[in-house]
Amino acid sequence: MGFSVDMLRGGGGVVDHQLARRSLINEVKKGRISKDSVCDAHPELIRAAKNIGEPSKTVCPICEEVNVALVTYVFGHGLPKNGKVLLDRRDVEKLQRTPYDYAAYVVEACPSCKWHHLLRVLPIAGRRPRSRAAQ
Numbered sequence: 001m002g003f004s005v006d007m008l009r010g011g012g013g014v015v016d017h018q019l020a021r022r023s024l025i026n027e028v029k030k031g032r033i034s035k036d037s038v039c040d041a042h043p044e045l046i047r048a049a050k051n052i053g054e055p056s057k058t059v060c061p062i063c064e065e066v067n068v069a070l071v072t073y074v075f076g077h078g079l080p081k082n083g084k085v086l087l088d089r090r091d092v093e094k095l096q097r098t099p100y101d102y103a104a105y106v107v108e109a110c111p112s113c114k115w116h117h118l119l120r121v122l123p124i125a126g127r128r129p130r131s132r133a134a135q
C-alpha cells in the first residue's frame with residue numbers, strides 16, 4: 001500500500017488543522033482514543049521524517065520523548081499521485097515558475113511513536129500569464 005494524501009490525518013475538509021490536532025491530542029490524553037489509533041503513520045512518512053524531515057522545536061504531544069519532524073508534501077500538476085516531498089526552497093521556486101497551482105501539505109510526524117498530523121495546507125500559486133502572454 002503506497003502512501004497517499006488520504007493518510008494525512010487532519011485533512012479531509014478540516015479547516016482548522018491546529019484545532020483538530022489539539023482536540024485529538026486531548027482525547028488521547030483523556031484516554032478516549034487509544035495511542036495506537038493515532039500513532040499509525042505510514043512507513044514512508046516515518047522514513048521521510050527521519051531522513052529528510054525538517055527538525056522542529058515541538059516535542060511529540062503523544063510520547064513526549066522526541067521532537068516531531070516536519071515533512072511537506074506537494075500535490076498538483078505533473079506530480080506523482082502520492083505527492084512529492086518538498087526538500088527545500090528551490091523546489092517551491094521551481095513550482096512557482098510553472099503556470100499551475102499546487103497545494104503543500106505540512107505534516108508533523110514523530111519518528112519514535114509514529115504520531116502524525118496535518119498542520120497546515122499552503123497554496124503555491126504558479127506564475128500567471130501577464131500582458132506578454134500573447135506572444
Ligand SMILES: [Zn+2]
Pocket residue numbers: 060061062063064065066110111112113114115
Ligand atoms: Zn512520539
